[in-house]
Amino acid sequence: MTNFVEELRWRGLLHDIMPDTEAHLLEHATAGYIGFDPTADSLHIGSLVQILILKHFQNAGHKPIALVGGATGMVGDPSGKSAERNLLDEASLQKNIEGVKAQLSRFLDFNSSENPAELVNNFDWMKDISLIDFVRDTGKHITVNYMMAKDSVKKRLSSESKVGMSFTEFTYQLFQGYDFYHLYKEMDCKLQMGGSDQWGNITTGTELIRRKAQGKAYAITVPLVTKADGTKFGKTEGGNVWLDANRTSPYKFYQYWLNASDEDAEKYIKIFTFLDKEAIEALIIEHRETPHLRLLQKKIGEEVTIMTHGQEAFDNAIKASQILFGKSTSEDLKSLDEQTFLDIFEGVPQASVSKEDIDNGLDMIGALAAKTGFLNSNGEARRALKENAISVNKEKVKEDFVISTSDIIANAYVLLQRGKKNYFLLKIA
RNA sequence: GGGGAGAUACUCAAGCGGCCAACGAGGACGGACUGUAACUCCGUUGACUACGUCUUCGCAGGUUCGAAUCCUGCUCUCCCCA
Structure with missing residues (x-):
């Protein structure tokens, strides 16, 4: 087992961590989970960070669980949202769950003998819980006062917010908290990870585990990936950068990374590749000496594109890039076959x-x-x-x-x- | 309810009877430079059958040889006083 927390720390991926988490992870192979919202039938590169965290977690010798929010997706997380969300209908939700599942399977090792990854859908255990059971067995343990203290709720209740918050969204943190409790009971899952906006939801989970099961659970959040120029990460004029090749072609996907600014590239190489510390530091030094070669951007593009779309797609992306941006001539163009x-x-x-x-x-x-x-x-x-x-x-x-x-x-x-x-x-x- | 100001091209904003397809700034696009970047410099930014013609300055009329500019009505916006 390697030090997972330290790995996150030097990569700049540690935002917040619950006390004793690091010590626990060093001593015990632990099951930990991250939830993914099925709001679309594909994940985008914003979610890539979470996926890679799970991968690091697995590499460190722990057991990663990817949770698809089939049930919570029906409720809608208010975190980071200033207005009430639209609810998805069941058919598109189902389609989205399938799509997200397929993508997650590409990244994680589900066949390891030691610590295989697992994929769960919270709809499977949420669907049978009656309202009465939920209110008596779960709601009883958490006070409204506690729930109201969360940032995600406070923000929506404050005068800044023009729209109110429905009971549905208010309840969201209890749902997510219950997921954590359920995984704790059923799969001995003691850690939940997520984006920094998830801290409130995650601690509702650890609180529920403490009160309802007298257990101890841990939490880690990772910072939101940002861009130096202040624009939103993972967005282009054409919209989100998706992991699905049908939505964002491997070529465009590669280009997104290649076009990262120097400043961002130094961050991204740590976040999005599995290169070790020495290799990355050497690359950064080299890059600073010869910035015009854009070694970092190329390396990030290569690693992430291969990881997401495979070697062949990467090769084609390179080929396309050379034709579009290199010194290609009409002779080069004419030499291409129709498919390429x-x-x-x-x-x-x-x-x-x-x-x-x-x-x-x-x-x-x-x-x-x-x-x-x-x-x-x-x-x-x-x-x-x-x-x-x-x-x-x-x-x-x-x-x-x-x-x-x-x-x-x-x-x-x-x-x-x-x-x-x-x-x-x-x-x- | 009373009084005042205004509406100009993607945005802001000049023009206040002919020299106006309309100053200027921003944006966008292109060119040079460059790292498929930033910066900088230069150019373009109503349409066409293109050194000319046509359609544009809130909308509809009018005055005039001639209107974005003056007059009338309408629509909308903003400000001040109640």
């Missing part, structure tokens, strides 16, 4: 043009605006051409350029580009 080409430009907006148009030679104004809608107006197209902003198949073109048959890539496409980052595909139909 489509993978790389997956999600790029496109429009169809007829084969005849190409055969007859398509002028640039038509290709950019009149026939495709890539740019808003012919005037804008003319301006862009004048600004030297337009490329066809990665090569800059002038207003008099005409697209012809020889420009077709992968049998049916022509790649248009405005500036460096705006791509558009013409599909020859």
Whole structure:
């Protein structure tokens, strides 16, 4: 058994810890859990931290339990929310649970002989509890005064909050507390971990265990991952960065990490990779000497992408990145087979043009605006051409350029580009 | 209820009879530079059949050779006094 708490500490992943937790974990192989909300059918990289914590926990010789909140997801956690949440209907909840389960299984080892991971759904034990039982056996142990003292509740009761809080959300912490109690009783689970916003909910659990079972349970929270520029971690203009390849392609996923700022990268390499302390320190030093090489960002991107999507997806992401950002030429583009080409430009907006148009030679104004809608107006197209902003198949073109048959890539496409980052595909139909 | 101010392009904000497709700032986009970055510099930012034409300055009318600018009505916003 290695020192799990120390591991979190040097990685900057320790926010709050209950007294005696570290000592207990050093002496006993312990079962510990983290809950995941099935609010969508995929987790995003915000949840990745929690998953990796469980993985570290397992690596340290303890038993990780991933709890999917099938029941609590029906109630809604008020923590960190300023307004009442919408409830999910049962069908989408079920779909989400399945999706989240599948993703968790990728990261944790469920077949270890020593300390296999386990996946549980709190709906399984919550569904049979009657309201009367719950109120008598659980509610009796926790005072409303105690519950009201939690930040998540206080914030919503204070005058700052314009909306009130429903009884449903008020009850949430008792539900989560009961989960902890249940796992404590049934699986000898003595530790709950989670984001720093979960501290209140977790301590309701340890309190319940103390009063109802005269037991001792422990808690660890990890800090919220932040970005140096103050924007929200895990968000792009396109929305959340998901772990599901269908929602966020491995290429975009890799790019997200690659684009991290230097300051963030020094934090992220500790949080999101399993490299040891020496390796990370060496990398950081090297990175500071040659920041333009972006060793840290590349390493993080590599480790996390492989961990999440596998080696092959990572290789493709690299290939795509080189084509999009490297010094690739139209020759490189033309050498691609159709499948790879489509993978790389997956999600790029496109429009169809007829084969005849190409055969007859398509002028640039038509290709950019009149026939495709890539740019808003012919005037804008003319301006862009004048600004030297337009490329066809990665090569800059002038207003008099005409697209012809020889420009077709992968049998049916022509790649248009405005500036460096705006791509558009013409599909020859 | 009484009095006052205002509504201009993505946002803020000039203009107050012709020189206005409308100063300036921010944003956005592009170019140079760069690390697929930051900073900096430069350019573009109503449309078109494009050295010209057309449609825009809350809405609808009017005055005038000519209106974002003046007049009338309407809608909305803000402020002050009750």
